[in-house]
Amino acid sequence: MTTCDLASKECEPCKGGVAPMIPADIKTMMGQLDGWALSGDKTSLHRRFEFKGFLKAVEMANLAAWLGNKQGHHPDIAFGWGYCEVTFTTHEAGGLTENDFICAARLDALVA
Numbered sequence: 001m002t003t004c005d006l007a008s009k010e011c012e013p014c015k016g017g018v019a020p021m022i023p024a025d026i027k028t029m030m031g032q033l034d035g036w037a038l039s040g041d042k043t044s045l046h047r048r049f050e051f052k053g054f055l056k057a058v059e060m061a062n063l064a065a066w067l068g069n070k071q072g073h074h075p076d077i078a079f080g081w082g083y084c085e086v087t088f089t090t091h092e093a094g095g096l097t098e099n100d101f102i103c104a105a106r107l108d109a110l111v112a
C-alpha cells in the first residue's frame with residue numbers, strides 16, 4: 001500500500017475494544033508517510049508544519065480540524081506564529097490504528 005492508497009481510504013468509526021496496532025505494523029505504515037514522526041511510546045504520530053506568519057498556521061489548523069471532523073477521527077492540534085503541529089492517535093484504542101495513518105495521508109494529500 002502506498003501513501004496515495006492510504007489517502008483514498010475512509011476511517012472506520014472507532015468501536016470500543018479495538019486493539020492498538022503492534023510495532024511491526026506501525027513500522028510498515030510509517031513507511032507510507034513522509035514527514036510524520038512517532039511519539040516515544042508509539043501511541044501517536046505527529047507532524048509539525050512551519051509557515052511564515054500566523055494566518056497560514058490558523059489555516060492549517062482549520063484544515064486538520066475539518067478533515068478530522070469529516071472522517072470522524074479527530075486530531076490534537078497546536079498552533080502559533082509560524083507553526084501548526086498535528087497529532088493523531090486513536091483514543092478508544094489507547095494507541096495507533098489505521099485511522100490515524102489514513103488521516104495523516106489525507107492531510108498530506110490536501111496540502112501537497
Ligand SMILES: C[C@H](O)[C@H](O)[C@H]1CNC2=NC(N)=NC(=O)C2=N1
Nearest residue numbers: 013014072073074089090091092
Ligand atoms: C463515536 C466516535 O466515532 C468516537 O467517539 C470517535 C470520535 N473521534 C475520535 N478521534 C480520535 N482521534 N480517536 C478516537 O478514538 C475517536 N473516537
